[in-house]
Amino acid sequence: MPEITTVQGEHILHLWQGAWIAALVTGVITWALIIGVPIWFRRRSDDEVPVQTRYNLPIEIFYTIFPVIMVIAFFSQTVRVQNVALEHVEDPDVVVTVVGQKWQWTFNYPHDGENVFVSGTGDDIPQLVIPVDKTIEFELYSPDVIHNFGIPAFAMRMDVVPGNNNSYQVTPTEIGVYDGKCYELCGAYHSRMLFTVAVVSEADYEAYLDDLAASEDTSSDEPIKGGKYAEELITTGEHDDEHEGGHE
Ligand SMILES: [Cu+2]
Structure with missing residues (x-):
């Protein structure tokens, strides 16, 4: 990003930076699960069958609610910054x-x-x-x-x-x-x-x-x-x- 030189632009820059940080944290957790789960839960020998879990209620609740919270956070921050960027003071100079x-x-x-x-x-x-x-x-x-x-x-x-x-x-x-x-x-x-x-x-x-x-x-x-x-x-x-x- 270029150096931002307006009051309004600072808010936009911080939204952009915050969104990247949140997305990267989510990305790192997701990549760790994609790569880690097949390694941690792989079949280690022919005699031992891995645990055949059918469902895990806490995890299902977590991965339903957490993305909804993320959407609410992204949405509310975007609306907040949009209101700043589009604010019209009554008497501009x-x-x-x-x-x-x-x-x-x-x-x-x-x-x-x-x-x-x-x-x-x-x-x-x-x-x-x-x-x-x-x-x-x-x-x-x-x-x-x-x-x-x-x-x-x-x-x-x-x-x-x-x-x-x-x-x-x-x-x-x-x-x-x-x-x-x-x-x-x-x-x-x-x-x-x-x-x-x-x-x-x-x-x-x-x-x-x-x-x-x-x-x-x-x-x-x-x-x-x-x-x-x-x-x-x-x-x-x-x-x-x-x-x-x-x-x-
Ligand atoms: Cu043109």
């Missing part, structure tokens, strides 16, 4: 509108009542910039097909479904740059739906938004939720100026 379009990402940020954004192309991998130690909500939009917005260092990903606006929140705890990509096979250039995430200080975050707002190419009234623009860039290498909010 930042709401980023993430658009997965064929075949790149657009990141929209609210800034002084306006919208600023970056939009990637197949050749130009975009960077998502978010402040450290703040709760960030990603609102996921797709104008075309199902994509999946995932960041391994956050131990989180979620489908981006047209017409069904999914969202999740993260609280990054460490400044750094992390990789992200589309995790849902979405067409010809799926493999180029890469992006990076820069977790920065709040001052750097504000400065970044100011930079975007300074250019008409990266600011707009409303979040850019359409997708055609990036598709054209990939297939023709240039874009048509008719599309609003485009940038070079």
Whole structure:
């Protein structure tokens, strides 16, 4: 597993580690029985027939109840962590509108009542910039097909479904740059739906938004939720100026 750098991701990491430990303990006991029983209870001589036990009530009760307890434990821990991972606090510090379009990402940020954004192309991998130690909500939009917005260092990903606006929140705890990509096979250039995430200080975050707002190419009234623009860039290498909010 990569080093996990969000509050929510820590819970997911611990669930994964706990599940592996529980599964390995079960595995070791099971392997010991599979290998050990034929050795311990083998026929040792022709005169001596092994005990022909028909049933053993305590063992049967044990191996009925114990797996049920395991299922309950796995299930309840999964639900508990899922609730943490999907928790939505009422007032996230930042709401980023993430658009997965064929075949790149657009990141929209609210800034002084306006919208600023970056939009990637197949050749130009975009960077998502978010402040450290703040709760960030990603609102996921797709104008075309199902994509999946995932960041391994956050131990989180979620489908981006047209017409069904999914969202999740993260609280990054460490400044750094992390990789992200589309995790849902979405067409010809799926493999180029890469992006990076820069977790920065709040001052750097504000400065970044100011930079975007300074250019008409990266600011707009409303979040850019359409997708055609990036598709054209990939297939023709240039874009048509008719599309609003485009940038070079
Ligand atoms: Cu995709």
